[in-house]
Amino acid sequence: TWGDLTAQNATLEAQLKYSLVRLKEAALDRHITRRHHGCDLDHTRMPPHRQRPHLLSAYVALIGDEFGLDGVAAAHADRFLLQAKQELGRVNANKLMSELRSDMSVLEWVQALVSDINNQTPSADRLIDRSCLFRWVQANLSGDAAHEIFYDDERAEEFAEQEPSRPTHRNRYQPFLSGRVLVEILVKAKMLVRMDA
Helix, strand or coil: CHHHHCCCCCCHHHHHHHHCHHHHHHHHHHHHHHHCCCCCCCCCCCCHHHCHHHHHHHHHHHHHHHHCCCCHHHHHCCCCHHHHHHHHCCCCHHHHHHHHHHHCCHHHHHHHHHHHHCCCCCCCCCCCCHHHHHHHHHHHCCHHHHHCCCCCHHHHHHHCCCCCCCCCHHHCCCCCCCHHHHHHHHHHCCCCCCCCC
8 A cells, every 4th residue: 555655654753764765865866966977878888887876776785774775676776886886995884874864954854744645735755744743743742732733823933934834724723833842752762862052
């Protein structure tokens, strides 16, 4: 089912981790662009093991499981994997993952999650299951905090910059998060660490 493919049938923590996959892939893609000049040239100008798809396989084979990337089995089956790994040279996997994390935008992730959760289309394909979110908040946050996952006219200013800025009548009893409340949930779920100013 779609829920199985997108981790929507999983725990909230697993859904949040899955929501990061595209950001991780984008960070890795930028790393490949910076480090492997010419990797997008066609096969007449660049040997296969130096082209982006095979370099990507080499990186995914190296850090995919630990970094939470999709396609690890396919990467290991890449017929140019050995040559592509040689093209990478010596790579410190922990340092690479740290660099990739630094290249990811927390703001972009939070905005994507808010857009996903607050999507008002009834049949939307979601990364985050709203009923799972509600159950997690009930189990892990105080009663007042649990109430804050819903839209409240008294907090309308928290939603003013968002699109949509309020739920439809049909979705008024569904979670509708402000960025502030989502960040609190992410901190509680240990997906973000609050940095003291």
